Ligand SMILES: Nc1ncnc2c1ncn2[C@@H]1O[C@H](COP(=O)(O)OP(=O)(O)OP(=O)(O)O)[C@@H](O)[C@H]1O
């Protein structure tokens with residue numbers, strides 16, 4: 001067995017005062033795997049994803065991604081980790097309204113210190129691959145939901161991350177657009193991209209991932225390969 | 226509690242930083258305003274206030290013998306007769322000018338209450354109280370002085386000031402057993418009719434001299450007039466800036482609450498209730514800030530006003546309650562008004578629109594700026610930050626205004642400090658390292674009468690030889706004084722005849738050149754005005770039958786003796802011998818050792834050298850310097866708070882965007898850089914605008930100060946700014962902006978990304 005890309009051991013996280021959002025969760029994800037995380041609202045899915053992305057830190061347990069102890073990173077190191085190893089896609093796109101599509105996509109590369117030309121080239125390449133290159137100079141506000149999510153995926157991939165994390169990427173899209181995004185993720189996984197997908201949509205989970213993890217009340221309730 | 230009260234309470238509690246900023250800004254603004262307002266009040270009628278408070282004498286009459294008792298027409302009150310005499314101090318530390326000595330048992334009384342500034346009143350016949358106006362008086366407290374022609378030594382037990390300037394020194398009446406005259410002090414029913422009163426006073430005895438309070442007032446007012454425009458300018462600056470910043474802060478707070486207003490309206494609040502809630506939300510912290518600010522302002526004003534009162538010789542003054550009241554009402558009024566205006570606007574918005582604020586993208590401004598900035602050869606976070614002001618131009622303008630004010634205040638304050646320092650130096654042109662007073666030759670010194678008592682003349686050649694021989698002497702000059710008349714001018718002038726090297730003196734030319742030999746003269750501005758002459762003209766000096774024609778070659782800054790002076794080379798008035806020597810020592814010379822050495826050398830000649838500088842700044846200048854520093858600090862702090870508030874609103878508004886940046890890998894350092902860069906342009910623009918504004922204010926106020934003093938100012942006072950300094954002040958704008966932006970930047974950098982992304 002290959003070394004896992006993601007390894008969570010007994011991870012717990014509780015937000016101040018409330019019940020634990022995540023309790024002793026453990027899971028591993030192998031390189032090239034596509035995993036869907038399912039569960040009811042409030043069960044802790046986003047919390048799990050945030051911990052993997054280094055956006056948040058667990059109260060206990062360890063989070064290791066590609067050999068890096070993510071739970072131990074300081075803010076600056078976590079930011080560096082994110083831009084080098086993680087691409088994130090959100091339900092509401094989270095594109096920056098005052099940057100053009102091309103600039104949105106190039107931003108992580110520029111933050112990582114890549115040259116403007118290189119960042120643009122890589123961005124254009126991805127926009128082309130995802131079929132939104134004609135919007136490169138438009139602002140996100142002009143795009144449809146499906147197009148925005150493609151742009152978000154392009155931005156997530158610009159630094160060739162080891163990991164693509166998607167939190168309800170189809171949640172704000174109609175079914176047709178949702179299906180397209182699902183197809184896109186399937187293709188990416190076929191090319192070897194490791195993906196963790198949080199969703200409510202069972203069909204989406206089935207169509208583009210080979211493994212489904214169910215979370216309930218902050219615990220991993222089921223891990224089905 | 227009512228629903229409205231709940232909303233207000235929640236608003237105050239939830240927006241803690243906002244609330245704190247409103248409170249702090251109000252506090253500092255109020256403190257600055259109380260100080261500024263007090264300055265305005267103090268500067269408006271200091272003499273009149275002091276005169277009223279101390280029941281100043283409208284007429285100080287001197288009689289040859291005690292006058293007959295009885296009512297005098299027009300007189301409401303009188304004090305005296307007090308025995309009167311003159312005495313010439315004969316001890317180190319005091320200038321050898323005659324002192325007017327008055328015998329008074331106590332400083333109080335119905336007329337001319339003398340303010341004892343330090344020490345106490347004389348209680349024994351060998352004790353003396355000096356007027357604080359006597360040069361070097363402070364140093365003599367608790368020391369013994371000798372008076373020429375009077376037996377025994379006197380101990381200086383106190384320093385005092387009479388607003389009517391009725392004496393240079395006071396002793397007990399018993400200490401003047403053989404007075405040369407008697408002083409009686411009068412208050413008049415009609416203070417303007419001094420002449421009539423003097424005529425009536427002549428009816429009760431032989432009046433040998435009468436001093437009108439109007440003359441005293443003119444002199445006092447002229448002395449302080451220099452500072453009034455400064456006080457006014459700074460007071461106004463403090464007031465205006467405080468109002469603007471508080472308005473800015475409150476307006477920002479309200480505009481940031483627009484969405485909340487929408488929510489409240491959706492819940493069923495009427496627009497009027499919404500407005501009331503927001504006004505109250507701003508007023509609660511503002512009221513707390515105002516209370517603290519009034520307290521701080523009044524406390525800070527105590528030492529400031531104490532200094533002022535000492536200068537004017539009044540009793541203790543507090544902050545005028547009217548100032549407190551006006552500031553409180555004014556500042557709270559501004560807060561309420563801005564909050565009301567902003568909330569009313571938001572309250573009028575249709576509920577859906579208000580709710581949509583911050584959700585739907587506004588018409589996007591600043592995209593061009595973003596694109597331009599992206600091409601700049603700077604890191605991405607900096608480029609993103611630089612473009613930021615263009616997205617919110619109105620907010621950016623508010624920020625610029627705050628920085629402009631801060632920079633203006635600093636520039637103006639520093640410039641004035643420099644100018645006042647220069648003026649102060651120029652006001653004491655003979656303040657050299659060491660001075661030697663040599664007793665005046667017969668008939669020579671300024672007031673006649675007391676000089677006859679002086680011992681025989683000193684050998685000038687021996688004095689200069691001793692100075693020359695003393696190691697450390699860099700240069701020196703002697704001044705001989707002589708009263709003389711000038712044709713075409715009423716009264717007399719003092720001719721100052723210089724011998725030796727005057728290059729190290731502090732005489733500051735306003736125009737023209739220094740005299741180069743016999744027949745040339747340099748005169749103060751007032752002299753030119755009084756004689757209607759100008760540089761190049763010739764005046765004739767009449768001096769005891771001798772008539773000297775002098776060509777005016779220069780205009781000098783010299784406010785002594787009301788400017789009734791003529792400065793000439795000793796060769797122009799041959800036969801006069803110096804009464805003062807002014808010595809400059811070489812750099813690095815140990816002054817006390819130099820003094821001791823010279824003192825030993827001069828002792829056989831019966832003269833004594835002393836330090837020539839009166840311990841630096843005058844009280845008034847120290848006061849102004851302290852105030853300037855304090856007000857500048859407050860203004861800069863208020864400006865920084867204004868920046869902080871604006872940046873805080875901005876980062877709050879953009880918390881989601883910042884979260885996105887961080888999610889895609891922006892480090893805390895890069896986030897800080899972004900936020901700080903977002904104020905860089907504003908800071909530089911504000912600095913670049915503020916510096917000329919400060920310089921302009923300085924050059925507008927300076928001539929007013931000069932006018933008040935009745936003289937042109939020397940070039941050294943005008944040249945207050947160095948180009949390098951100006952660049953630094955402009956950069957100061959950037960510093961204010963960056964300091965104000967750092968706290969919110971830190972906040973933005975620290976916010977957990979996950980939290981930021983959850984924020985609406
Ligand atoms: N920043 C936070 N502060 C406080 N509580 C939080 C925070 N984030 C999440 N929670 C709480 O933690 C629990 C899990 O939240 P999480 O967002 O992980 O759920 P989720 O499974 O993603 O739900 P959904 O499907 O609705 O997105 C919830 O009860 C939520 O209220």
Ligand SMILES: [Mg+2]
Pocket residue numbers: 045046047167
């Ligand atoms: Mg979620």
